[in-house]
Amino acid sequence: MTDILQIENIRKTFPGVVALDNVSFSVAPGEIHTLLGENGAGKSTLMNVLTGLYHPDRGEINISGKQVHFTSPRDSLKCGIGMVHQHFMLVPAHSVFENILLALDDVPNFFNRSAYKEKIEKLIAEFDLELDLNLPVWKLSIGAQQWIELIKLLLRDCQLLILDEPTAVLTPQETERLFAVLQRLKGQGKSIIFISHKMREVMEISDRVTILKKGCSIATLARGDFDESKLAALMIGTDKVPQWQKSLQMSDELVLDIQNLSVQNDRGLADLDDFSLELKKGEILGIAGVAGNGQKALAEVLTGLKKTNQGKIMAGAEDITNSNARYSYIAGIAHIPEDRKTIGIAPDMDVADNLIMKSFKNRLFTSGIFQNKKAIRQNADDKIEQFAIKTGPDGTPVRYLSGGNIQKVIIARELSEHPTVLVALYPTRGLDIGSAEYVHKVIADGADRGMSTILIAEDLDELLKLSDRIAVMFRGKLIGYVDPRNTTREKIGLMMSGETPGDMS
Amino acid sequence: MLEILLDATVRAGTPILFATLGAIINERAGIINLGIEGLMLIGALAGFAGTSLSGSLLVGVLAAFGAAFLAGSIHALITVQLRGNQIVSGLALTMFGVGITALFGKGMVGLTIVGFKRVAIPGLSQLPIIGNAFFNQDLLIYFSFILVFLIWYFLYRTRWGLGLRSVGENPAAADTCGFSVSTYRFLAVTIGSGFVGIGGAYLSLASTPMWIENMTAGRGWIAVALVIFAGWSSPRAMLGAYLFGGITAMQLRFQAMGTTVSAHILQMLPYFFTLLVLVISTIRLKKGAGQQPEGLGLPYDREDRK
Numbered sequence: 183m184t185d186i187l188q189i190e191n192i193r194k195t196f197p198g199v200v201a202l203d204n205v206s207f208s209v210a211p212g213e214i215h216t217l218l219g220e221n222g223a224g225k226s227t228l229m230n231v232l233t234g235l236y237h238p239d240r241g242e243i244n245i246s247g248k249q250v251h252f253t254s255p256r257d258s259l260k261c262g263i264g265m266v267h268q269h270f271m272l273v274p275a276h277s278v279f280e281n282i283l284l285a286l287d288d289v290p291n292f293f294n295r296s297a298y299k300e301k302i303e304k305l306i307a308e309f310d311l312e313l314d315l316n317l318p319v320w321k322l323s324i325g326a327q328q329w330i331e332l333i334k335l336l337l338r339d340c341q342l343l344i345l346d347e348p349t350a351v352l353t354p355q356e357t358e359r360l361f362a363v364l365q366r367l368k369g370q371g372k373s374i375i376f377i378s379h380k381m382r383e384v385m386e387i388s389d390r391v392t393i394l395k396k397g398c399s400i401a402t403l404a405r406g407d408f409d410e411s412k413l414a415a416l417m418i419g420t421d422k423v424p425q426w427q428k429s430l431q432m433s434d435e436l437v438l439d440i441q442n443l444s445v446q447n448d449r450g451l452a453d454l455d456d457f458s459l460e461l462k463k464g465e466i467l468g469i470a471g472v473a474g475n476g477q478k479a480l481a482e483v484l485t486g487l488k489k490t491n492q493g494k495i496m497a498g499a500e501d502i503t504n505s506n507a508r509y510s511y512i513a514g515i516a517h518i519p520e521d522r523k524t525i526g527i528a529p530d531m532d533v534a535d536n537l538i539m540k541s542f543k544n545r546l547f548t549s550g551i552f553q554n555k556k557a558i559r560q561n562a563d564d565k566i567e568q569f570a571i572k573t574g575p576d577g578t579p580v581r582y583l584s585g586g587n588i589q590k591v592i593i594a595r596e597l598s599e600h601p602t603v604l605v606a607l608y609p610t611r612g613l614d615i616g617s618a619e620y621v622h623k624v625i626a627d628g629a630d631r632g633m634s635t636i637l638i639a640e641d642l643d644e645l646l647k648l649s650d651r652i653a654v655m656f657r658g659k660l661i662g663y664v665d666p667r668n669t670t671r672e673k674i675g676l677m678m679s680g681e682t683p684g685d686m687s
Numbered sequence: 688m689l690e691i692l693l694d695a696t697v698r699a700g701t702p703i704l705f706a707t708l709g710a711i712i713n714e715r716a717g718i719i720n721l722g723i724e725g726l727m728l729i730g731a732l733a734g735f736a737g738t739s740l741s742g743s744l745l746v747g748v749l750a751a752f753g754a755a756f757l758a759g760s761i762h763a764l765i766t767v768q769l770r771g772n773q774i775v776s777g778l779a780l781t782m783f784g785v786g787i788t789a790l791f792g793k794g795m796v797g798l799t800i801v802g803f804k805r806v807a808i809p810g811l812s813q814l815p816i817i818g819n820a821f822f823n824q825d826l827l828i829y830f831s832f833i834l835v836f837l838i839w840y841f842l843y844r845t846r847w848g849l850g851l852r853s854v855g856e857n858p859a860a861a862d863t864c865g866f867s868v869s870t871y872r873f874l875a876v877t878i879g880s881g882f883v884g885i886g887g888a889y890l891s892l893a894s895t896p897m898w899i900e901n902m903t904a905g906r907g908w909i910a911v912a913l914v915i916f917a918g919w920s921s922p923r924a925m926l927g928a929y930l931f932g933g934i935t936a937m938q939l940r941f942q943a944m945g946t947t948v949s950a951h952i953l954q955m956l957p958y959f960f961t962l963l964v965l966v967i968s969t970i971r972l973k974k975g976a977g978q979q980p981e982g983l984g985l986p987y988d989r990e991d992r993k
Contacts, residue, residue, distance in 0.1 A: 196990075233863065235989055256865035271860040273853050275978050283846070284853050285864045291846045334864075 184247045186211050186342055186373045187232075187263075192241030193397075194227055199574050199582050201227040202238070203397035209342065214364065214374045216384050218417055219394030220586065220617070225377050226268065228394070229344050232375075233265045234258035259287065264340030266331040268347050274320035278313055278330055285334035305333060309363060324351040324474045332363070343367065344375040349383055350611070350640055351473045354675040361387055380641065381410045393417055435463040436498070437603060437634045438484070443493030445479045445658075453479030455658035457493070461603070461634050466625060468649030468666070469638040470674050476658035477638045478520055481605045484636070485517040487525075516601035518592055518609045520638075522585065526592045529581035533573050534562035536580050537595050565594040570617065590617060597624055604628060604635045610644060622648055642671050656680040692936055693820035697828060698894065700932025702727070702903075704831050705886030706910035707917060707924040708838055709755075712879030714914055715842065716872045717855035717982040718766050721777025722759070723883050724907025725784020730755045730884025732788040735891040735898040738800050744892060747800075748827070751888030752881040758784065759880020760873075767872040770986035785901060795898040802896030803827055825893050827885070834882070838921040851875055855980035858987035868987050886910070905958060912961045916968045918978065927964070931957050 185208040194202040202224045209215045217225050230236040232243070234252035243250050245261045252258045272281050282302050283289060289298065299315060306313050311329050319327060328348060335343055345364075349357045364374055364387065378384055384391065392402045393416045401416055438461040445454040454476045461467050469477055482488035483495070495503045519525045527536050538547050538558055547557050559576075566573060569590040573583055580588060593609060604625065610618040625635050625648065639645050645652055646666045654661040654677040661677045706723050713720040720726075730751035737743075737750030762780050765771040803825035811822035821832075842848040853861040854871040862868050890902055909931055917923035938953040946953075972979060 235863070237990075254865075254867070255863045256867070259865050265863070267863070271857070271863045273856040273860050273981075275856055275981065276849075276853065280849055280853075281860075284849055284861065284866075287865055289846050292844075293846060295844075 185209060185244075186246055188242075188244040188247075189228075189232075190242040190244070192228065192231060192243070193239045194224075194231055194236055195239055196582055197574070197578075199578070199584075200397055201584075202231070205241070205394065205397070205399045207392040207399050207402055209373045209375060211341075211373055212368055212371045213389045214368055214376055214387055216376045216378065216388035216391045217394060218378075218384060218391055218413060220417060223394040224397045225394055226346060226585075229265060229346055229375070229377070232258065232263060232344065259338065259340075262339070262341035263344065264335035264338055264342070265344035266328065266335065266346065266348055268350070270327050270331055272319050272327055272330060275318060277316050277318055278322070279315040281319055281330055282315075282334055282337065286337055302333070302337065305337060309333075323472070325353075325356050325472065328352070328360075336367075340372070342373045342375065344377075346377045347379065348376075349378060349380060353472050353678045354642070354671060355679065356472075357383065380643075381413065382643070384413065385410060433463045436496075437461050437463050437465075439494075439496040441494045441496065443483065443495065444491045445476075445483055445488060446491050447479065452658050454483070457655075457658060457660055459653060459660060461636060462650075463634055464629050464632045465650045466629050466635045466637055466648055468645035468652040469636060469655055470642065470645055470652050471638075471655035471678055473640060475655050475678075477607065477655060479658070480655075481517065481519070481607050481636070481638065484603075484605050485515055514602045516596040516599065516604045518589075518596055518604070518606040520607040522588050522592055523581070527580045527588055530579045532577045533566065533571065533580055533583075533591055534558050534576075536591050537562050537565050537598075540595055540599055565591075565598070569594045569620070586617065593621060593624070597628065600631070600633075601628075602633060604633055605638075606635060607638045608640060609637070611640070618644075642674060646671075654678055690816055690819050692933070692940060693817065694823075695936035695939065696929055696933040697820050697824060698932070699935040700928040700930075701828050701831050702886040702889040702894065703906050703910050703913065703931055704925060704928035705834075705889060706883045706907055707913045707928055708831075708834055708921055709879040709881070709883035709886065710910055710914045711917065711919055711921060711924060712838065712851075712875050712882065714983055715855045715919055715980060716851050716875030716879075717858060717980055717985065717987070718763075718872055718876050719773040719777060719984045720759075720762060720780075720876065720879070720883075721774060721911060722762055722780025722784065722880075723777075723910050724903055724905065725781035726755045726758055726880050726883040727887030727890075727903045727907045727910075728784045728788040728901065729758050730887030731891040731902055732792050732795065732887075732898060733884065734888025735795055735798075735800065735896075736791075738892060739795065739798055744803060747892055748885060748888055751884040751892075753884075755884020755887070756877050756881040759877045759883075762880070763873045763876035766986065767869050767876065770988055773984055773986075781907070789900050792898050792900055796900070798898065800892070800896050803893040827889050827893055830885075835921045835925050842921070852980070855982050858982050858985075859989075862987070862989060868989075872987075883907070883910070909957060909961050912965050915972070915979075916964045918968075919980065931960065934960055 188208040190206045192202055192205045205224065205228055217228070219225050227236065231238050234255040234257050237253070243252070250257070250261060273284070279299060279302065283298060302315060313326060313329065319330065328351060348360060352360060368374060376387060388405065390402060390404050391408055391413060393400050393413065395417065440457065440459040443454050443457045444452060447453045457476065457480070469480070471477055479488060483490055490503055493503070494501060523529060528539065535558070538561060541547065547554050547561070565571065571590045571594070572587050580591060583591070589609070596604070606625070610621050625637065629635060637645065637648060649666050652664045652666050652674065654664065654674060656678060657680065661680065661682055664674060664677070706727055710720055710723050733754030734747040734751035738747030758780065762776050765776040766773045805823055805825055808822040812818045814822065842852060850861060850866045851871055854866060854868050858868045861871070887903060891898055913924060913927040913931070916927045934957050938956045941948065941953055942950050
């Protein structure tokens with residue numbers, strides 16, 4: 183049988199950065215093919231080439247044996263390729279119905295609303311989903327939004343589905359459900375390109391795995407030929423993974439004591455609802471929860487980006503809820519934001535300038551009223567080497583870096599000031615194993631020095647490995663604490679969907 | 688008294704209504720158009736010239752639409768194709784409109800035409816109070832009623848309308864669903880500009896059938912503010928336009944009655960209310976009441992890594 187998709191020698195460059203160097207791989211009908219690679223390896227770029235968003239500089243794309251040239255996403259859709267993007271392509275202000283309708287290309291200009299509603303509802307029922315077609319999308323959970331994206335593709339009858347890190351926003355239970363749907367689609371003869379960083383999932387679902395490294399496809403392995411360690415070795419190559427041991431040494435001294443905090447968002451809904459949390463000195467406190475259950479609001483309140491409606495935040499004996507004291511206190515809080523591209527960096531400035539954004543007044547980087555360009559450059563060179571940041575030539579705007587490298591710039595900057603408290607949202611999201619390990623080590627080292635960390639992460643393995651305690655959030659409330667040394671993933675998963683623990687403390 | 692005031696309200700509100708509707712179409716696609724004032728002037732002059740030269744009002748209206756369409760395509764070229772700054776381009780368009788109409792309008796000053804005449808709709812125009820104001824008017828006003836409905840229907844009931852709104856909200860989403868962002872945006876800017884031009888033509892073909900330099904006197908700016916007041920919806924634009932028409936009509940009435948308040952202060956009223964409306968609607972917006980298209984003012988570049 184001919185491959186549904188065959189890609190040969192694709193190359194794509196951006197100003198100053200080679201995103202894809204030489205990529206070839208193929209997908210057979212009815213296959214789940216995983217793309218694995220560290221960040222910056224070019225997975226997302228490759229998918230954007232496949233969906234017609236980017237034009238490759240050279241290379242061939244063959245669909246069912248026929249060579250194609252995509253000039254827009256429209257061409258790609260016509261060939262039956264559909265994608266669930268990592269950042270959903272939905273219109274938040276529109277209803278679920280309108281979002282799905284937007285994706286259907288056979289709708290006449292003057293269409294019969296009820297007939298299309300019926301058609302969509304039938305498909306939703308077929309997959310046992312619960313979606314209210316009339317609700318605006320912004321009111322839905324991230325998980326539900328992902329189902330909309332999937333339904334869009336199914337209604338278009340796409341033969342090749344691309345899912346870019348779909349499980350990043352799901353609970354373990356929701357992931358199981360997604361996998362069941364994917365297996366069913368595979369049974370119908372559809373092909374799936376699956377992108378994930380989570381080895382457990384890659385092992386579970388892949389028929390074949392292609393590994394991308396530095397913009398090149400370096401190997402394709404069939405099921406049975408790969409195991410976790412082999413994939414990891416291929417992915418990170420000979421890069422050394424730092425060895426470290428977390429020491430357990432949290433004291434009982436409270437650094438932060440959050441009491442009955444409520445925070446409303448712009449739309450008047452409660453992001454945090456009667457939320458309480460205690461952070462001890464030198465502790466790494468993991469926060470588990472499906473994305474969108476108030477983690478972001480928690481981080482924003484702690485870092486001074488958001489006001490509180492009710493409740494108190496105590497730092498030791500000091501009330502820092504909304505007073506000026508909070509702002510001087512906040513100066514000692516480092517923040518790794520969720521949305522690295524909008525609030526983590528100044529996208530049009532270069533790496534060197536982004537690295538000194540917190541410390542540009544430091545005498546080290548000034549000479550009189552001028553900047554000390556030499557020291558700034560030196561600082562940048564040190565950090566680039568220390569964190570293995572892959573950047574273009576000097577002066578390349580940070581926005582041209584890959585997501586993982588941007589994250590490294592942020593982490594390098596935030597930790598350089600030796601903060602007392604670190605609030606980290608998804609700090610390793612999109613990082614390759616080597617860099618993720620490095621970030622873990624930096625956080626653990628910080629704890630040794632007495633830095634307290636609130637670690638908000640989506641990967642339970644990461645939380646279990648790093649945290650001294652794990653607090654589980656659901657709909658803006660604290661469901662409970664668990665001890666990572668004697669709990670199970672299933673237990674946390676249940677708490678993440680709102681079930682209060684009976685006998686846990 | 689009330690009947691006369693209502694009638695004057697509708698007549699004073701109609702040019703602003705056309706301009707607001709045109710601006711709404713622009714902004715629904717995500718393009719801010721600050722060239723409304725200039726486009727209205729271009730429409731007013733082109734409409735007057737068309738009618739004056741041909742003797743036909745229809746030719747005048749079409750000329751107004753066409754001229755504003757062409758002028759709008761400059762804005763579209765800069766903001767959509769070249770992804771330039773929408774604010775600067777719009778301001779330039781206004782200055783261009785003021786300048787070019789002053790230049791080419793010189794020969795038109797002092798000419799007269801036969802403007803739009805009232806056409807009573809049998810039955811409806813006999814209704815008490817509102818009958819005369821709404822159903823004993825000229826054809827352009829009836830057209831504006833229809834246009835309000837058509838734009839609403841287009842935006843919320845057709846696939847093109849859905850595409851247009853999506854392009855304004857999240858161009859990347861529309862793009863990945865196979866909609867051409869640049870086509871939608873280009874046509875929204877040019878066609879929207881055309882309707883703005885008809886608003887200008889209403890001034891020179893119906894309100895006062897003559898050409899006077901700078902005859903829009905800031906109505907285009909009121910329309911820009913009204914778009915926000917209207918929450919980007921055409922029925923609410925009608926409400927807003929008539930509100931301003933009402934204030935204009937009232938201040939004229941006061942002047943005619945010979946109040947002791949200075950005419951300058953009275954003439955200031957509509958613009959003062961513009962400020963007030965902007966403050967109120969901005970507060971409402973902050974509370975999440977209106978829905979500003981999320982992609983408003985942002986150029987879309989498919990390959991841009993944001």
